[in-house]
Amino acid sequence: MQTLGMPHGTLSLFYIFHFYLFGLIGVISALLFVTRKSPVAAALWLVSTMFCLAAMYILLDAQFIGAVQVLVYAGAIMVVFLFVIMLLNLGQGEGIDVRGVGWKIVAGAIGLGILAQVFALTRAKTPVNLTLPQGYAAEQVAQHGAVAPIAAPLFNEYLLAFEVTSILLLAAIVGAVLLGKQKEARDVA
Amino acid sequence: MMSFALLQAAAAGATRTSSGLEILPPPPSGGVWFLATIVKMLITFTIYMVGVMLVIWAERRICAFIQDRRGPNRVGPHGLLQSVADGVKNIMKEETYPGQAYLPLFVLAPAMSFTTALLVWAVIPYGAPWESRWGTIDMALAPLPVGFLYILAIASLGVYGIVLAGWSSNNKYALLGGLRSSAQMISYEISMGMAIIPVLILAGNVSLSRIVSQQAGRGLHWNVLTCTIAWFIFFVSAFAETNRVPFDLPEAESELIAGYHAEYSAMKFSMFFIAEYANVMTSCALMSTLFLGGWDIPFTVWDNVAPHTFLKTLVTFAFFWAKILFFVFVFIWVRWTLPRFRYDQLMALGWKIMLPTALAYVVFIAAMTLGLDAAGIHPASWQYAVIMLAANIIIAVLLFTFLDKGRLVSPAYSRLDKRNLEKLRQLDARRARLAPAHSEGGAD
Numbered sequence: 001m002q003t004l005g006m007p008h009g010t011l012s013l014f015y016i017f018h019f020y021l022f023g024l025i026g027v028i029s030a031l032l033f034v035t036r037k038s039p040v041a042a043a044l045w046l047v048s049t050m051f052c053l054a055a056m057y058i059l060l061d062a063q064f065i066g067a068v069q070v071l072v073y074a075g076a077i078m079v080v081f082l083f084v085i086m087l088l089n090l091g092q093g094e095g096i097d098v099r100g101v102g103w104k105i106v107a108g109a110i111g112l113g114i115l116a117q118v119f120a121l122t123r124a125k126t127p128v129n130l131t132l133p134q135g136y137a138a139e140q141v142a143q144h145g146a147v148a149p150i151a152a153p154l155f156n157e158y159l160l161a162f163e164v165t166s167i168l169l170l171a172a173i174v175g176a177v178l179l180g181k182q183k184e185a186r187d188v189a
Numbered sequence: 190m191m192s193f194a195l196l197q198a199a200a201a202g203a204t205r206t207s208s209g210l211e212i213l214p215p216p217p218s219g220g221v222w223f224l225a226t227i228v229k230m231l232i233t234f235t236i237y238m239v240g241v242m243l244v245i246w247a248e249r250r251i252c253a254f255i256q257d258r259r260g261p262n263r264v265g266p267h268g269l270l271q272s273v274a275d276g277v278k279n280i281m282k283e284e285t286y287p288g289q290a291y292l293p294l295f296v297l298a299p300a301m302s303f304t305t306a307l308l309v310w311a312v313i314p315y316g317a318p319w320e321s322r323w324g325t326i327d328m329a330l331a332p333l334p335v336g337f338l339y340i341l342a343i344a345s346l347g348v349y350g351i352v353l354a355g356w357s358s359n360n361k362y363a364l365l366g367g368l369r370s371s372a373q374m375i376s377y378e379i380s381m382g383m384a385i386i387p388v389l390i391l392a393g394n395v396s397l398s399r400i401v402s403q404q405a406g407r408g409l410h411w412n413v414l415t416c417t418i419a420w421f422i423f424f425v426s427a428f429a430e431t432n433r434v435p436f437d438l439p440e441a442e443s444e445l446i447a448g449y450h451a452e453y454s455a456m457k458f459s460m461f462f463i464a465e466y467a468n469v470m471t472s473c474a475l476m477s478t479l480f481l482g483g484w485d486i487p488f489t490v491w492d493n494v495a496p497h498t499f500l501k502t503l504v505t506f507a508f509f510w511a512k513i514l515f516f517v518f519v520f521i522w523v524r525w526t527l528p529r530f531r532y533d534q535l536m537a538l539g540w541k542i543m544l545p546t547a548l549a550y551v552v553f554i555a556a557m558t559l560g561l562d563a564a565g566i567h568p569a570s571w572q573y574a575v576i577m578l579a580a581n582i583i584i585a586v587l588l589f590t591f592l593d594k595g596r597l598v599s600p601a602y603s604r605l606d607k608r609n610l611e612k613l614r615q616l617d618a619r620r621a622r623l624a625p626a627h628s629e630g631g632a633d
Contacts, residue, residue, distance in 0.1 A: 040294070040356060067338035075345025076375070079352070083371050086356050086364065145394040146334035
């Protein structure tokens with residue numbers, strides 16, 4: 001059985017075509033995202049990048065992560081970003097916070113470093129205990145559905161970490177409300 | 190293409206083996222699968238577009254009926270072709286662009302709101318699977334294993350079309366409409382998602398074919414009976430998600446001209462118009478699938494047992510559409526019955542009532558399933574459904590008695606107490622006494 005998400009070996013034409021299609025769109029969108037001057041256009045190109053990432057996850061048989069990627073990042077977080085951009089009507093004083101040449105060189109160097117690392121990783125041989133058997137993910141989805149293989153360890157083995165993370169998020173929400181209220185109180189006073 | 194077919198096979202297989210129902214032969218492979226998918230695509234798209242056209246016609250006729258007038262009755266028999274005429278008119282009309290608009294997004298926005306409503310139809314199963322001679326053909330375009338999450342993901346993108354239309358028009362009314370809409374849709378999306386969790390608890394999976402097969406039978410296991418409050422929350426949220434009255438604040442004419450599409454004309458306006466009705470149909474289809482058993486026929490198990498002939502597919506398809514059209518009618522009926530909510534009432538309802546209720550209900554259903562499991566009652570038995578229904582009736586009576594106090598959303602909706610009523614009556618009486626004296630000099 002041919003499976004998706006194999007790092008090496010025989011890949012189907014379908015897989016290769018979609019990998020390069022979404023990869024190309026994703027990279028181009030990411031470049032447009034950082035080069036656009038209008039904040040709204042930049043945010044939308046980021047949404048496009050998120051979409052391509054979701055497609056990549058689905059090609060890797062991680063359908064749950066793919067759906068959640070669109071749901072959380074493209075559907076919730078970016079909408080709130082857009083909401084803030086529009087509410088504050090940003091983008092009027094364009095180019096004020098553009099950094100100088102020194103910053104650009106440093107950023108470029110870091111980017112090149114990360115790119116080199118990715119290249120090195122693709123060449124490296126993955127240790128056996130880090131790889132899954134061929135078609136393992138697809139088999140899991142077929143047997144237990146798309147969510148159960150993620151939910152079971154999350155709510156059994158890693159329950160403590162999961163709950164601690166949720167408390168962290170709750171604290172962040174409470175903090176945001178507190179900060180908002182403080183400002184309001186100061187304005188009234 | 191082959192490997193995708195295999196993936197589909199794996200997905201379809203998963204929903205069957207875990208469902209506990211009989212195992213159907215595998216779906217066709219290769220060419221037949223490809224052909225079946227294309228045919229399903231064409232059927233879905235055609236029904237969707239023609240459906241939208243007819244729903245627009247139905248809205249106008251039902252509205253006319255409710256307001257005691259005739260409605261469109263000139264173009265075609267009973268005015269059936271009115272939507273075609275309007276479509277032709279809108280295509281012929283000149284496309285106008287506001288001078289200060291941000292054109293790329295101005296053009297993109299109507300298309301975005303139109304496509305998101307269409308994309309959801311890919312995963313909705315609209316008929317019993319057909320056991321053809323080439324293999325079992327699933328009556329959903331793409332029976333994804335993450336079915337419901339896919340719907341949530343696509344629905345959460347629906348807000349982009351409206352927000353971008355509002356922003357790119359460069360018009361303050363349009364912008365306000367867009368901002369209102371994004372706040373409204375985000376708020377109600379949360380209660381909508383929470384309302385589905387009880388359904389997912391009962392189904393034990395997020396794939397829509399599993400949700401439908403769990404409800405299959407004589408109709409006792411329909412989620413509208415086992416998760417009544419969840420259905421109610423979903424139903425109310427659906428109105429907010431589709432921007433229909435009583436939650437049509439993004440395009441409140443009395444405050445915002447036409448809201449986010451104030452600057453749109455011709456076919457681009459038409460796209461928003463189509464998108465609104467498409468969203469209504471999509472919401473109704475979701476409600477039927479998640480809560481009314483999808484294509485399941487009530488009072489009989491004829492549709493759930495072998496042989497799965499093509500006739501069964503057709504009959505279940507008709508039943509599915511009957512459920513959708515019923516809900517569409519309710520949507521239209523509500524639109525011409527209820528007044529619009531105020532913005533603070535809308536937000537209070539979403540965050541202070543719907544969300545806590547949905548959360549409490551998740552706990553309630555989880556506790557019920559655990560308790561019934563511990564009592565050894567099988568989820569597919571009729572006792573299970575009856576106990577759930579009884580518990581739901583009690584909860585529903587309590588909840589609606591509490592809500593009907595009228596002080597939850599806003600004092601504006603509360604009943605008048607006796608003293609205030611008396612005061613108003615006296616005021617009325619005084620006006621009536623004064624009225625003749627005032628109108629003496631009037632010409633009318």
